[in-house]
Amino acid sequence: GVDPAVLEAAMNEEIAIARNELISDEELQKLKNQFENQIVNSNTSIQNTPQPVNIACVLREDLEFFMSDMEFKHNIEKIFRIDTAMPTIVGAHVHFSNSFTEIINNAQAAMRDNENKILTVSAQADENSIVVSIGDNGCGMDEQMRLSMIQTLEHPLQSCDSPLCGLAYVAVLLQPYKPSYQVQSIPGNTTLTIVFPLQAQAHT
Numbered sequence: 001g002v003d004p005a006v007l008e009a010a011m012n013e014e015i016a017i018a019r020n021e022l023i024s025d026e027e028l029q030k031l032k033n034q035f036e037n038q039i040v041n042s043n044t045s046i047q048n049t050p051q052p053v054n055i056a057c058v059l060r061e062d063l064e065f066f067m068s069d070m071e072f073k074h075n076i077e078k079i080f081r082i083d084t085a086m087p088t089i090v091g092a093h094v095h096f097s098n099s100f101t102e103i104i105n106n107a108q109a110a111m112r113d114n115e116n117k118i119l120t121v122s123a124q125a126d127e128n129s130i131v132v133s134i135g136d137n138g139c140g141m142d143e144q145m146r147l148s149m150i151q152t153l154e155h156p157l158q159s160c161d162s163p164l165c166g167l168a169y170v171a172v173l174l175q176p177y178k179p180s181y182q183v184q185s186i187p188g189n190t191t192l193t194i195v196f197p198l199q200a201q202a203h204t
Contacts, residue, residue, distance in 0.1 A: 052088035056123040086125035110138025135191035
């Protein structure tokens, strides 16, 4: 399972970053609550037990959870293309759920200053892979930051002292599933794509 101490360290890192960004006390409390939920989830034996997981269904469940946030529900235009009729991957539910939650949180943060916010989420499969893409129309990033993001995802244990520590956490969680990552970003359009190879997994 995921070590709660690792989650606790990640929570403290994210809270320190949030304070530096001068977010409101309400947003800070929300951030704390999300990490506390992740710590609880990480100790849930059922979610940690390897089992066939439909990634698209996990993603849909996570998005339904986000809908309980009024800001997410009413102030973000959402474009979802999620095909739940896909092969399963044997793994821990919590690995995928916590990863998608972290990425969606990052997308929301990138759109914080936008009047019109658009979140795009897709999950599709072919005979070789499952592809999950999460995009936003936020501030975007320059080439150096884009490359740093890829470096963090591909080599997370070398990157956990960076401001992208949350993404390092994602990469560590997903490492057992041997994904590849693509990051595309221009101002007003950033998309993170995760490709899970099926040939490396036991699947149905």
